[in-house]
Amino acid sequence: MAIEKDVLDRLLAGRDPGEVFARGGLLDDLKKALSERILNAELDAHLDGERGEDGGAARPANRRNGTSQKTVLTGTSKVRLDIPRDRAGTFDPQLIAKYQRCFPDFDDKIISM
Structure with a gap:
């Protein structure tokens, strides 16, 4: 993938x-x-998946x-990140797991994505 010159x-x-x-x-x-x-x-994918599992259940949807x-x-x-949360507390990020603070392969993982 090439990033456009502009x-x-x-x-x-x-920038200096x-x-x-x-x-x-x-x-x-x-x-x-x-x-x-x-x-x-x-x-977003987590919340969409939960909506599909509910099938319109009576309880309020997670958001x-x-x-x-x-x-x-x-x-x-x-790097200081803003990690999104869901109301039910069921979201477990895959990129940087809960409680993970050290990520030595972070640069390589981001570049590969």
Whole structure:
């Protein structure tokens, strides 16, 4: 997968080239954005799956219930993520499991997705 040149130009606009790979730079911003997008998609799939299992049961449907912050130690940096929650507490993220704080292969996993 190639990223279009104009997208890269927009991401790099106004940034100091020396800070792109530094802690808190563009690379860390991209890790955070991609991770949170994946986690939100996981929750969407989880909630859709529960709706299918219910079959219109009388109990209220499970739904989103905000986020909680988690700091994940990757191989190169610390990334603070907003992990989505569901009201019933049944969502167990696959990308970064509950209670997982250290993720040394994080960079490789995100890049492969």
